[in-house]
Amino acid sequence: MCGIVGYWNNQKNALPILIDSLKKLEYRGYDSFGFVTISDSKLYVERQIGKVSSVKCRDLPGIVGIGHTRWATHGKVTETNTHPHRDCTNTIAVVHNGIIENFQEIKSSLIEKGHRFLSETDTEILAHLIEEDLKFGMSLKNSVMKTGSLIKGRNAFVVLHALTKEIIAFRNGSPLIIGIKKDSNEIFLASDIQAFLDKTKEVMYLDDEELVLIKENPEFYDAKNGEKIEKRLISIAGEVEESQKGDYSHFMLKEIMDQKETIISAINQDDLEIMHVAKEINEAKGIFFIGCGTAARVCHFAEYVFSHIANKHINFITASEFENYKHFLLPETLVIAISQSGETADVLEALEVAKQKGSKIISVVNVSNSSMTKISDYSFLINAGVEKAVASTKATTSQMAITTLLAYACAGKLREGDRVLVDLAGKVNDMLNPRYSEHIKKLAQIIHKKENILIIGRGLNYPISLESAIKIMEVSYIHAQGFAGGELKHGPIALVEEGTPVIVLVGNENTGEVINNAIEVKSRGAYVIGIASKNNQAFDYWIKTPNTDEITTPIANLIPIQLLSFYLGILRGHDVDYPRSLAKSVTVK
Numbered sequence: 001m002c003g004i005v006g007y008w009n010n011q012k013n014a015l016p017i018l019i020d021s022l023k024k025l026e027y028r029g030y031d032s033f034g035f036v037t038i039s040d041s042k043l044y045v046e047r048q049i050g051k052v053s054s055v056k057c058r059d060l061p062g063i064v065g066i067g068h069t070r071w072a073t074h075g076k077v078t079e080t081n082t083h084p085h086r087d088c089t090n091t092i093a094v095v096h097n098g099i100i101e102n103f104q105e106i107k108s109s110l111i112e113k114g115h116r117f118l119s120e121t122d123t124e125i126l127a128h129l130i131e132e133d134l135k136f137g138m139s140l141k142n143s144v145m146k147t148g149s150l151i152k153g154r155n156a157f158v159v160l161h162a163l164t165k166e167i168i169a170f171r172n173g174s175p176l177i178i179g180i181k182k183d184s185n186e187i188f189l190a191s192d193i194q195a196f197l198d199k200t201k202e203v204m205y206l207d208d209e210e211l212v213l214i215k216e217n218p219e220f221y222d223a224k225n226g227e228k229i230e231k232r233l234i235s236i237a238g239e240v241e242e243s244q245k246g247d248y249s250h251f252m253l254k255e256i257m258d259q260k261e262t263i264i265s266a267i268n269q270d271d272l273e274i275m276h277v278a279k280e281i282n283e284a285k286g287i288f289f290i291g292c293g294t295a296a297r298v299c300h301f302a303e304y305v306f307s308h309i310a311n312k313h314i315n316f317i318t319a320s321e322f323e324n325y326k327h328f329l330l331p332e333t334l335v336i337a338i339s340q341s342g343e344t345a346d347v348l349e350a351l352e353v354a355k356q357k358g359s360k361i362i363s364v365v366n367v368s369n370s371s372m373t374k375i376s377d378y379s380f381l382i383n384a385g386v387e388k389a390v391a392s393t394k395a396t397t398s399q400m401a402i403t404t405l406l407a408y409a410c411a412g413k414l415r416e417g418d419r420v421l422v423d424l425a426g427k428v429n430d431m432l433n434p435r436y437s438e439h440i441k442k443l444a445q446i447i448h449k450k451e452n453i454l455i456i457g458r459g460l461n462y463p464i465s466l467e468s469a470i471k472i473m474e475v476s477y478i479h480a481q482g483f484a485g486g487e488l489k490h491g492p493i494a495l496v497e498e499g500t501p502v503i504v505l506v507g508n509e510n511t512g513e514v515i516n517n518a519i520e521v522k523s524r525g526a527y528v529i530g531i532a533s534k535n536n537q538a539f540d541y542w543i544k545t546p547n548t549d550e551i552t553t554p555i556a557n558l559i560p561i562q563l564l565s566f567y568l569g570i571l572r573g574h575d576v577d578y579p580r581s582l583a584k585s586v587t588v589k
């Protein structure tokens with residue numbers, strides 16, 4: 001959460017480049033944004049509430065600067081709490097990503113020393129800590145090192161000094177990448193490579209407990225002992241991936257439609273590698289699938305798929321709860337992380353626990369070179385292409401496809417898995433046509449004023465009912481809840497009133513029980529929406545899904561839910577790509 005950018009050069013005005021880079025990091029948080037540049041040894045600051053892409057910025061002079069897009073953690077969404085934050089002398093500016101867990105005690109001791117705080121943020125202590133050190137003649141580099149060692153939690157921060165015109169960045173737990181454009185003597189810095197990939201493909205990754213000092217050339221240091229370190233310049237291969245909306249009104253809609261191709265791209269993996277990982281899974285003593293939010297629902301789905309196809313028990317754990325299971329971890333245990341971003345803090349923390357226990361780690365991610373790929377023994381890329389909308393769609397179905405393929409590989413049926421998934425991909429391609437979207441839009445028009453939607457599914461469709469609820473809630477802000485069909489009579493059915501929309505996710509086998517559930521809620525007045533390959537008289541509204549293999553039906557069932565969520569959000573007047581209070585990448589706990 002929060003996006004950081006920096007720019008150093010010796011001729012061009014920094015602000016347009018900083019704005020352009022920050023726009024590409026908006027997915028990391030969009031409560032407010034700010035920039036600081038240097039001119040005539042003075043700091044020039046601009047801070048505003050809202051998204052950098054929708055607000056006009058005041059001009060700032062100077063060729064060196066840093067910027068930040070905020071997802072508020074400490075302190076409300078106000079201009080005063082917006083980064084950059086400065087010290088009392090107005091010579092040091094700081095932007096930060098993460099949470100400083102011990103900020104209160106540090107802040108109290110700085111206040112005792114006479115420092116004046118303007119914001120409620122944890123970040124502001126960084127500027128004052130550095131100010132305090134510089135007052136006693138410490139170098140900026142040594143002060144950043146000291147400050148980095150003092151703060152607890154997963155953090156990355158960048159400091160700009162008005163007099164020395166240096167940028168110093170420190171990383172411990174949150175990503176920072178440096179881009180170099182040698183011919184024009186430009187240096188870029190960001191929390192995500194996407195920020196500057198259109199300007200240079202020559203990059204250097206900062207690792208944990210390292211810092212980089214940017215002035216003419218970037219110099220890298222080990223933050224533990226201050227020793228200089230050499231970094232490899234990596235050339236990012238291939239074309240810069242486009243993440244434009246094209247003819248679509250929203251990224252979410254575009255990404256839903258991208259699923260015409262992404263399921264095929266996801267399963268386009270090296271057979272030998274799939275078989276190698278399948279062997280690791282088959283030989284492991286204990287397998288944990290971990291993830292957060294939608295990715296956790298994919299892990300839950302994987303639990304069912306491995307049970308059905310490979311006759312194998314895997315444990316699915318929400319990453320933030322993983323700590324409670326750490327006593328089961330052995331060196332022979334396998335932990336498989338599912339994550340679009342590869343940067344989710346709760347997942348990374350769980351993986352660190354697994355690493356300490358000597359367990360093997362595999363990650364299934366969409367963003368290459370992410371923190372999760374670095375910590376993993378083996379990493380799969382899901383090849384879904386950039387996913388920008390906060391609500392995950394194409395990454396989800398790609399993760400589901402790849403976990404399904406792995407389950408088939410574990411059962412020694414890789415070819416069958418390929419066949420079943422290729423068949424699904426073709427049917428999804430046919431399904432995503434304008435007529436289908438219109439039919440779902442019509443349903444959204446019928447139910448968009450409701451304040452409660454229930455979703456039921458059984459077996460493989462149960463995790464899909466939970467994911468459906470996440471999707472509907474995050475985009476439309478309608479309360480939605482998913483249930484196992486069999487659980488209805490144990491409580492949730494009490495929520496059904498005249499006209500309550502109940503979405504029934506129907507599989508392609510053993511459909512009887514879930515249809516009975518549909519009839520039960522209908523007799524209590526529910527407006528029953530059937531997502532199924534065949535119509536049924538219990539349905540008030542039928543959304544047809546293709547007749548696919550039983551294992552892949554849940555993936556197909558999720559697609560109309562994604563479209564429904566999108567249209568509900570639109571009809572309720574929301575910014576569906578950037579729902580309130582959320583961020584694409586959750587890098588704080």
Ligand code: M6R
Nearest residue numbers: 293294295339340341344391392
């Ligand atoms: O990047 P990750 O897949 O690790 O993100 C995990 C969740 O934060 C994410 O899936 C979240 O639940 C989405 N907003 C769901 O659409």
